[in-house]
Amino acid sequence: MIQLEALTRRFDRQTAVDSVSLQVAEGETLVLLGGSGSGKTTTLKMINRLIEPTSGRVRLFGEDVAGMKPYELRRRIGYVFQRIGLFPHMTVAENIAITPTLLGWDAARISARVDTLLELVELDPAIYRDRRPDALSGGQAQRVAVARALAAEPRVMLLDEPFGALDPLTRGRLQQSFLRIRQTLQLTAIFVTHDVMEAILLGDRIAVMAAGRVKQIGTARELLEQPADESIRELINAPWRQAEIATQRLHSGDGAA
Known part of the structure; x- marks a missing residue:
């Protein structure tokens, strides 16, 4: 690989x-x-x-x-940075959606992917998708960073x-x-x-x-x-x-x- x-x-x-x-x-x-x-x-x-x-x-x-x-x-490789690297002016959902948006995914597919990934990293979408990074704990922010790295369905x-x-x-x-x-x-x-x-x-x-x-x-x-x-x-x-x-x-x- x-x-x-x-x-x-x-x-x-x-x-x-x-x-x-x-x-x-x-x-x-x-x-x-x-x-x-x-x-x-x-x-x-x-x-x-x-x-x-x-x-x-x-x-x-x-x-x-x-x-x-x-x-x-x-865009083919998920990357999780040492210092998280979430964009502070964006919500959790917007942070996760960055790469799918650049790839031209439609809004419904992006929304569904965001919710799927938040559930995968054990964060309730109803609670976390509209929060800003400064409202997250360090562990929650790192979970979002992992979700963002997985957003475009990378294999690596x-x-x-x-x-x-x-x-x-x-x-x-x-x-x-x-x-x-x-x-x-x-x-x-x-x-x-x-x-x-x-x-x-x-x-x-x-x-x-x-x-x-x-x-x-x-x-x-x-x-x-x-x-x-x-x-x-x-x-x-x-x-x-x-x-x-x-x-x-x-x-x-x-x-x-």
């Missing part, structure tokens, strides 16, 4: 992303895990051409994205630390919600985080990044049992048992995770 081939980005003399190659299968969630400056967000933004690569290639559905018009590419989602600013309880509930939505819609996703626990909970596979490179890609268990170096074992080992318990809670629908 998504292929990165020797993807590189340089800013002046600094290499932010250095020859990253990876593949994401249909229906899979790949987590890019790393600290600040590891290159994970720059990698994510090159996929939908918010940042253009210095060299290398991105393929989406087998097609080189360099041959697509950037705005058309972005990119998520840049979407739950990082939330309190632990709200974060756990939204992680659970993301798992449910991804499974319901059979989405393919790349999820950026610096939180090892979140990576273990949400990722089918994890790509550990440092200094603009991918150090290793694998399932959490593979990273733990067959690490490329001792630093990866140490990174995964500490939260592993906690994550096993939390994963059971997430998949059982227990919001206490």
Whole structure:
């Protein structure tokens, strides 16, 4: 579904992303895990051409994205920003409707899609569709941001630390919600985080990044049992048992995770 081939980005003399190659299968969630400056967000933004690569290639559905018009590419990919990014002068419904409106959907189809998505992210349309973002809690606003990313029925989602600013309880509930939505819609996703626990909970596979490179890609268990170096074992080992318990809670629908 998504292929990165020797993807590189340089800013002046600094290499932010250095020859990253990876593949994401249909229906899979790949987590890019790393600290600040590891290159994970720059990698994510090159996929939908918010940042253009210095060299290398991105393929989406087998097609080189360099041959697509950037705005058309972005309308095919759901994107959830780190800082939510809702337009404050628009209602919840208007925020969600932005991409369908640009695509020329009729008003009835847009209205129905807005209500469907609000229900999917567990917000009552009768209560929330006409509210402004400043009348929402942080968790509610992030749910709206996810709904907006799904508005044009994308098959691919990119998520840049979407739950990082939330309190632990709200974060756990939204992680659970993301798992449910991804499974319901059979989405393919790349999820950026610096939180090892979140990576273990949400990722089918994890790509550990440092200094603009991918150090290793694998399932959490593979990273733990067959690490490329001792630093990866140490990174995964500490939260592993906690994550096993939390994963059971997430998949059982227990919001206490």
